[in-house]
Amino acid sequence: EWDAYAGNYTSDYRAVANGGVSEWSFEVRSDQPRTITLSWAGPQDVLQHSKLLDDETKKIFNPRANNTYTVTMTKPVHRFRWRVNGGR
Numbered sequence: 001e002w003d004a005y006a007g008n009y010t011s012d013y014r015a016v017a018n019g020g021v022s023e024w025s026f027e028v029r030s031d032q033p034r035t036i037t038l039s040w041a042g043p044q045d046v047l048q049h050s051k052l053l054d055d056e057t058k059k060i061f062n063p064r065a066n067n068t069y070t071v072t073m074t075k076p077v078h079r080f081r082w083r084v085n086g087g088r
Helices: 044-048
Strands: 021-029 034-039 050-054 059-061 068-073 077-085
Touching: 044 050, 050 068
Parallel strands: none
Antiparallel strands: 021 077, 034 068, 050 059, 050 077
16 A cells, blocks of 8 residues: 555554554564564553554554563564554
């Protein structure tokens, strides 16, 4: 969907679908094993209806409980999804 604007970013902002579930895939890349920390900020109402899905470990994380998620990268790419229930 990004076409000419695709690239490496450290942040991304998206609108939430009104009345439905929105989901965005993203990945973290590293040329060597290391520990990385994802962090976020936002309205508590949005975070309350959000989930971070770690596609590599199959863990589902509640972003309202903590504003960071730390992962040890063992492969060059670690994939995630961010899901928001816009219907609340």
